[in-house]
Amino acid sequence: MDFQVVVLAGGMSKNLVPLVSKEVPKALLPVANRPVISYVLEHLELNNLKDLIVVVEGKDAALLVGGWISSAYVDRLHVEVAAVPEDVGTAGAIRAIAHHLTAEDILVVSGDLVSDVPPGAVAAAHRRHGAVVTAMLCSAPVSGPLESGSAGGKDKIKKPGRYDIVGLDPTKQFLLYIATGGEIEKGTRIQKSILRPAGLMEIRSDLMDAHMYAFKRSVLQDVLDRKDAFQSLKQDVLPYLVRSQLQSEALPKGAPLVEENGNEKVSTQNNQAMVSQILANASTPSFHESYELGPNGSASVRRTHKCGAYIASNGKYCVRLNSIQAFMDINRDVIGEANHLSGYSFSAHNNIIHPSAELGSKTTVGPHCMLGEGSQMGDKCSVKRSVIGRHCRIGSNVKIVNSVVMNHVTIADGCSIQGSVICSNVQLQERVSLRDCQVGAGFVVTAGCEYKGESLARKEK
Numbered sequence: 001m002d003f004q005v006v007v008l009a010g011g012m013s014k015n016l017v018p019l020v021s022k023e024v025p026k027a028l029l030p031v032a033n034r035p036v037i038s039y040v041l042e043h044l045e046l047n048n049l050k051d052l053i054v055v056v057e058g059k060d061a062a063l064l065v066g067g068w069i070s071s072a073y074v075d076r077l078h079v080e081v082a083a084v085p086e087d088v089g090t091a092g093a094i095r096a097i098a099h100h101l102t103a104e105d106i107l108v109v110s111g112d113l114v115s116d117v118p119p120g121a122v123a124a125a126h127r128r129h130g131a132v133v134t135a136m137l138c139s140a141p142v143s144g145p146l147e148s149g150s151a152g153g154k155d156k157i158k159k160p161g162r163y164d165i166v167g168l169d170p171t172k173q174f175l176l177y178i179a180t181g182g183e184i185e186k187g188t189r190i191q192k193s194i195l196r197p198a199g200l201m202e203i204r205s206d207l208m209d210a211h212m213y214a215f216k217r218s219v220l221q222d223v224l225d226r227k228d229a230f231q232s233l234k235q236d237v238l239p240y241l242v243r244s245q246l247q248s249e250a251l252p253k254g255a256p257l258v259e260e261n262g263n264e265k266v267s268t269q270n271n272q273a274m275v276s277q278i279l280a281n282a283s284t285p286s287f288h289e290s291y292e293l294g295p296n297g298s299a300s301v302r303r304t305h306k307c308g309a310y311i312a313s314n315g316k317y318c319v320r321l322n323s324i325q326a327f328m329d330i331n332r333d334v335i336g337e338a339n340h341l342s343g344y345s346f347s348a349h350n351n352i353i354h355p356s357a358e359l360g361s362k363t364t365v366g367p368h369c370m371l372g373e374g375s376q377m378g379d380k381c382s383v384k385r386s387v388i389g390r391h392c393r394i395g396s397n398v399k400i401v402n403s404v405v406m407n408h409v410t411i412a413d414g415c416s417i418q419g420s421v422i423c424s425n426v427q428l429q430e431r432v433s434l435r436d437c438q439v440g441a442g443f444v445v446t447a448g449c450e451y452k453g454e455s456l457a458r459k460e461k
Contacts, residue, residue, distance in 0.1 A: 003123050003214070004103040005049050008093055009037055009065055009111035011057030011086050015323055018440030018457035019421060025061035027111050028068060029327065030406060032334045032342045032352075033372050033389055035068060036321050039114045039341060041077060047120050051078045053100055054111070055093045057086045089231030090211075095224045101217055108233065110211035112321040114330050116341060117312040119212060125173070125310045126214035133219075133241050134308035135175060136212040137166060138318035140205075141329065164209050167201045168309060175242050175307040176201050178209065180235055207311065209234055210318050219305065242307045317341060324438060327421065331387050331404050336368040344370075360396060378413065389424070412447070 009027040012020050020026050027037040037054075044052065054069065056062035062083035069079050084096040094101075094108065107123055117136060126134035167177025213233060223230070223237055230236035312318055317338045319330050334342045335352065344352050350367040353359075357371045360379035365371055370387045377383075378396035388394075389406045395413035403417045406424040411417070414431040421438045422428070428439075429447035439445065440457025 002103065003049070003105050003107045004101055004217075005044060005052045005107045005109065005119075006094065006097070006101075007037070007040055007044075007052055007054045007109050007111045008090050008211075009054050009056045011061045013322075016327065018438055018455055019324065019327060019423060021423075021441050022060065023064070023441065024424070025056070025058070025064055026321075027056065027061075027065045029321065030387075030389065030404075031114060031321065031327075031330050032344070032370055032387055033407075034343070036114065036330075037065065037069075037111045038072065040109055040111055041069070041073060041079075042343070043115065044109070044119065045073075045077060047118055049107070049119060050076070052080070053097060054079055054081045055097055056081060056083055057088065057093070059083045090233040091224060091230045091237050094220065094233070095228075098221055098224065101221070104217060106215045106217050106220060108211075108213045108215060110320060113211060113318070114321065114334065114338075114341060115210065115212075115312075115316070115318040116338075117210070117212075117316045117318055122212055122310045123214050125308055129173065129306055129308045131214070131306040131308035132216045132245075133238060134214040134310055135178075135238060136210045136310045136312060136318075137207040138210045138312040138316065139314055140164075140208040141319045141326075164205075164207060166204045166207045166209075166309075168204060170200050170202065172202070172311060173309060175309040177203075178239055178242055180209075208318070209238070210312070211320060213238070214308075238307075241305070245305050245307050324421065328402075328404065328419070332368070332385060332402070335370050335387060336385070354390075372407070395430075406441075 011025055012022070013026040016026055016029070019029055028035040030036070031039065041052070044050070054065065056065045062081055066081035069077075069081065073079065080100070082097050082100065084093045088096060105123070105126065107119060109119065115138070117138065122134055122136050165177070165179045166175065168174065169176055211234065219241075220237070223240065227236070227240065230240070317333070319326060319333070321327055321330055339346060346352055351365055352370040353365055354371060354373040354375070356374050358376040359365065360377055360381065362379055363377050363381040365383045366385065368385045369383050371377070371383070372388055372390040372392070374390055375388055375392040375394070377394045378398070380396055381394060381398045382400070384401045386400045386403045387405065388400070389409065391407060392405060392409045392411070394411045395415070397414050398411055399416045401418045403420045403422065405411075405417070405422045408424050409422050409426050409428075411428045412430040412432070415428050416433045418434070419436045420434045423439060423441040423443075425442045426439050427444045428434075429445060431448050432445045433450040434445070435452045437451050437453065438455045443456050443458055445451075445456065
């Protein structure tokens with residue numbers, strides 16, 4: 001049996017409030033007027049992966065996501081939507097659907113990943129190396145505006161230590177070490193038990209764990225069964241597998257024992273002879289096989305497992321929609337430098353204006369902009385590097401820059417919107433000024449108000 005594909009679609013992600021709501025779970029957030037999960041599903045379809053399990057946190061969210069998938073992909077994909085409890089984490093979500101997993105290998109993809117990296121290449125690398133896990137790594141995105149006033153509110157400033165520290169073997173095919181941003185800020189420790197057999201390790205801080213993993217099913221399920229406290233694939237399962245890859249399952253007497261916290265207990269025997277310069281020998285397949293030989297190349301009962309890495313080429317696009325700033329960045333990119341992902345045809349002016357949209361006199365819609373079906377704009381408006389959704393009503397003398405306006409939004413005369421997200425059914429009355437704000441669905445901003453860096457939303461009933 002070939003790979004089973006699991007798409008982890010999340011639920012009502014708290015760090016995307018007020019963009020998400022009971023009516024719009026994370027998977028249905030619009031990117032260039034299409035739900036973000038559509039980019040994952042169509043990319044999998046393009047790679048002939050059409051039998052999928054989509055896991056959604058929360059029954060209500062699962063009904064919404066399942067209903068949309070059923071209508072959009074009828075006769076195209078075979079999708080089973082599985083609802084799991086909210087806030088179980090990515091590892092908890094896999095644990096909850098374990099009874100559905102029967103294939104030898106599992107491909108796990110985050111439902112918020114917008115990428116053109118072929119998943120088949122990750123799967124092929126996984127099989128080629130006989131790994132228990134293969135993680136896709138890509139260049140860490142440069143977050144933020146193209147120019148002033150385009151960031152997304154409170155998280156517009158790039159915080160240090162947000163990306164991953166990755167340790168690779170010299171062939172760049174195996175993952176020797178990984179630490180997330182939170183761990184880096186606390187300081188980190190690299191095991192000598194990894195460095196000894198590897199000899200050399202390349203440390204990279206410019207790579208991001210893209211949340212696309214190929215797992216050997218039996219190993220993944222064993223870890224999830226034994227480690228019931230593990231909640232995250234990225235923060236718990238992957239580091240555990242990487243940390244323990246040279247730990248013997250049947251240790252010979254006197255061999256070093258690696259503890260799970262990353263420390264090493266060194267035996268009284270002299271272990272200095274243990275394959276100290278393995279990688280100097282070009283004929284050696286990998287340090288895993290050499291480690292299995294034991295000291296001085298002798299036969300051993302050591303067992304290892306391999307943690308593979310697939311590094312996407314620099315020309316590939318790979319960003320996760322896991323923050324408000326990332327939402328802004330991806331919308332900007334998909335109608336800009338990464339417009340091949342949009343699925344739309346761009347005009348000679350390098351923008352997308354739906355044929356049913358109406359523009360008033362002296363209104364300009366610049367390059368890298370999108371104006372959705374049935375939307376109307378009054379006179380003397382200006383739109384730059386922004387996405388405007390369907391059936392919006394926009395008055396005269398309105399300026400919209402580096403922003404995302406969702407569906408059925410009403411914007412009155414004289415409004416100015418910069419670096420902001422306006423959710424569906426919002427009403428902006430005359431002369432409202434918003435800069436770096438997020439306005440939740442259905443909110444009404446009264447005439448003449450000015451806001452900067454605010455999150456405006458109705459109170460949940």
